[in-house]
Amino acid sequence: AQRVTQPEKLLSVFKGAPVELKCNYSYSGSPELFWYVQYSRQRLQLLLRHISRESIKGFTADLNKGETSFHLKKPFAQEEDSAMYYCALTESGGGADGLTFGKGTHLIIQP
Amino acid sequence: DAGVTQSPTHLIKTRGQQVTLRCSPKSGHDTVSWYQQALGQGPQFIFQYYEEEERQRGNFPDRFSGHQFPNYSSELNVNALLLGDSALYLCASSPLGPYGYTFGSGTRLTVV
Incomplete structure (x- = not known):
């Protein structure tokens, strides 16, 4: 069965730090991997x-098939990046199949 | 373009009742998917409709059913509601293909 794991429920970093x-x-x-974001009240x-x-x-994300990872990165965090982030996957190959989501990571950027 | 619109925004039902949720896809999109998002969880795929037929289904019981109309709008029906059906129900639309989905704001269903 397909599964997506986001190990951190909450991640807090300071503005300007890498994420x-x-x-x-x-x-x-x-x-096929995706990152979805949900800003407050959106x-x-x-x-x-x-x-x-x-x-x-x-933001960038590289698919590492050897480690089965798709980590999302940003070199310098900004306050407006605070949001819920969800990683998701689907079968590749042209069809718009249903997505399997992780539980999400709440990112907080502190000033 | 209004994007994906869902109605109603909030709904309270009693256990055992039936509910119908509605979704209008983004203009130009012909594929509609439904997701259930419980509190603190990621969205879970219920099913997808394309050309008025259920194209794919997630791990949900038959109490969950749907329909797609010729104008691509869709309905999600849930029968014999359980307390555990309380969740945010999201509709997402896309063109058929790996383009990513456009999500609606959701319908918050509370079963009491």
């Missing part, structure tokens, strides 16, 4: 997808 949100997955096929929104290899709001 790394961990995500590990268990999946027998070829996964809806869940897509932050980035591994297949696009893009950087959004300074």
Whole structure:
């Protein structure tokens, strides 16, 4: 069965410090990985997808198939990055299959 | 574009009752998925509709059923409500393909 693990429920860092949100997955096929973000009082929104290899709001994530990880990183945290972050996976291959989400990490950026 | 819209925003039902939640996808999206998000948890996939048919289903009992209409809007029905069905129900739409989903704000269902 596919599973996404986000080991940290809460992560607090100071403004300007590097941020790394961990995500590990268990999946027998070829996964497609996503990071979703939910800012306070806003809806869940897509932050980035591994297949696009893009950087959004300074965040990047690299898929490591050997370690089955997809950690989210940002070199210098900003206060507006405070939010809930969810890692998710689905089967790759062209279909918009259902997503399997982790439980989320609440990121707090302290001034 | 209003994005994904869901109604109602909040709902209180009694155990054993039935409930219907509604979703209008983002313009141009033809695939609608439903998720259940319990407090402190990530969203859990219920099912997905495409071309008015259930295309994929997560690990939810048959009490959870759905429908998609020709205009791509969708309904989620839950029968014989249990206290454990209390959650935020999210609707998400996308074009068919690996493009990522657009989520609605959700319907908060409380079963008492």
